[in-house]
Amino acid sequence: MDTISAEKRSRNMSRIKGRDTQPEKTVRSLLHSMGFRFRLHVKSLPGKPDIVLPRHKSVIFVHGCFWHGHPGCRRASIPTTRTDFWTAKISGNRQRDEHALAALEKLGYRCLVVWQCQLRDKAALRRRLATFLNSEDPPESALPN
Template structure:
């Protein structure tokens, strides 16, 4: 299926997508704060600049967009038909970079929790957030 937007329009749309303070990220932060957890955001001294860092528990949380981070077998992670090779290379690069950053965090003794955008959709949100609490309580 061809793109309904021109190349310039698509470029403008893609350039406006935020990488910090996204709705899923704010949702998780609000939930953690309401449950008594205190955290830091986007620590530059840690590999991958995790979205949420709980230093007390030595936990790094990444809230990943399904498209941008290539969530396997997810309906939101389809590679566009237009400029297919560019997007395929871009997303594969993101996946590899994520893998390397997570491995480095593990080497430094950090626990890593990945939450996917699709897990925070209304149907799955409550289960995902409860699972997050459970994971934080068990070290």
């Protein structure tokens, strides 16, 4: 097992604070209403996925647009103060996300990223979840724009 650097630990801590956020609850209740069974925050998997569907060998991450740097999203704009700090912070988060997705796919998991700004259109989200979980095809791109 790797030694966890102080930096990484503090990032892990900040991630723990983000548990059970409203966006995550929205996706969970939608999945529940669709009849899917899932587990939460599985620590044994890379990136500790927010939602794991063991029967589908699938994971879902619900990402805040700012913290995870949603490309092209207006919610992801970097603050005009301490710009360097935020740029480094967010790009670190993005890198960590990409590594986790790559590691999960290597383990045979299908991955879906749901962005916070995509939660407003519930009907579209529901369709997307259904397509993702009912499809036996190769996984949808893990990092949709």
